Amino acid sequence: MLNRLWLLFAQVVTIFLAAWFITMILKPSWLNGIQSTSLVESITLKEGSYDSGHLSPGSYHEAVKKSMPAVVNIFTSKASTKSKSRKGSNSSDPLFKFFFGGQPPDEEPSSSLGSGVIVSPEGIILTNHHVISDAAEIDIALADGRKLKAQVIGSDPETDIAVLKIDAKNLPTPITLGKIESVHVGDVVLAIGNPFGVGQTVTSGIVSALGRDHVGINTFENFIQTDAAINPGNSGGALIDTRGNLIGINTAIYSNNGGSMGIGFAIPVNLAKQVMESIVSNGSVTRGWIGVEPQNLSKELAESLGLAGSTEGVLLSGVLEGGPADRGGAKPGDVLVGVNNQSTKDVRQLLNQIAQLGPGNEATIKVLRKGKSLELTLKIGKRPKPTIHGQAK
Incomplete structure (x- = not known):
């Protein structure tokens, strides 16, 4: 009988000690006379109010919202996958890298990628000649996810401009063409494209210089220079002003390693428009x-x-x-x-x-x-x- 009572007493004490130990670890404040081990019992946070009717100061959201739907991704399958050198490149000097991506993911039906800009409701797209040169097939991915086949209206290798056309209903609103006369050195500009195939991306910078020639990229040169970050896959994408108007077609960067070093070049909108109109009217550019x-x-x-x-x-x-x-x-x-x-x-x-x-x-x-x-x-x-x-x- 005494053994049974002793065993019961030992079990009760063990359960009590276990409960006390667990409470001390998890809820020390429950134990009378024992203070909490927490250094801070409560904190006060100040959260900013959200007003959907106002943008953050200095935001370029409206410009991007206006122009981004008109920027498309271009996927091409090449007739030949052999790499081609571009004039202006030198193996020992910094290279002019054209923003043209390499092999995209396996699930993509194309071998190379770039960007383009819808400039008219008829489905006319401006891009670079080097994006679509020697392409066997050209697929266009719209911002809303649709994929369409494109046909080449014409291209001009000497300015690196190409004109494509797609046929579809309810196309995105075409981008508004800006005036090159309104562009000044020091203006904020935004580059929109599909760098490395990650999807539509916006970067910002300023106009570093206007009228850049003697660069050795194209035969006819009159580039806008910018430090907006632009990378492979941005070829043919839009360079816009803070009003959302197209002021240039991104074409190349000056780089030692293929990445952005703050020296990018875009074909000005007036030259791109002139070449496009000549191609649409005559199929080529006459000089x-x-x-x-x-x-x-x-x-x-x-x-x-x-x-x-x-x-x-x-x-x-x-x-x-x-x-x-x-x-x-x-x-x-x-x-x-x-x-x-x-x-x-x-x-x-x-x-x-x-x-x-x-x-x-x-x-x-x-x-x-x-x-x-x-x-x-x-x-x-x-x-x-x-x-x-x-x-x-």
Whole structure:
């Protein structure tokens, strides 16, 4: 009997101690005379109020909301998967990287990706030529998730602009084209595209420079430079202002490692619009041509020709026999210093001046020949398609 009572007493004490131990660990405040081990018994938080009618100060949400639905993702399957080098690249120098992604996920039906912008309710899309060049199939993914087939209306390798068309009902509202005259260095700009295939992404920066040429990317260059972060997959995407208007088509970055280093280039909207309208109307872009082989006039070259070292112009090192310049009286060794009363400082400027003159029009060029100034009248010809070995002037 005593053994049974002792066993019962031991069990009760054990249960009591266990309960006391557990309470001390989990709820010490329940034990009379024992203070809580918590350093802070309560905290007071201040939470900001939410007003859906007001945006955060400095927000660009409205600009993005207005323009983002018009930016599309472009997936292409190439006829050839071999990599192609682009002019302007050098294995030992920083490279101009075109924002064109590599192999997308296996479930995607395409091998490469880029971006584009819907610019009209008829389904016209602006993008880069290098995004769709040699593509066997082109698929467009809209912001609402729909996927459509696209056809190429035409493209212009010399400005890296391509025009596509899709057919579908209830397309997103086209983006509004801005005016390049309203763009200034220091303006805030936003880049929209599909970097690395992760989906639509917006980054911000400023306009770093306008009218960038001599970059070595395209034949005809007049780039907007920006430090907005843009990466592979952004090719053909939109560069917009803070009003949501399109001011450029993202094209390339200057980079040592392929990632954004704060130097990006976009084709200005006025040039893209001009090329697009020509492609839609004629299927291609028609430019002027005079048939010369120009060479930049250095100080040493000018002095060797008996000219002042400060002379600005272009040396005609070759003139195509029977071409517009030859028929107008130009000769190898002439130094071309002006076109239609506008000075010509270098080859790039001469190329742009002549290209803007329509075939069949007349132009007056000013040349220096053996110390004498001459004015020659040329009938502008049609610029041939670019060749692999060089560009026609």
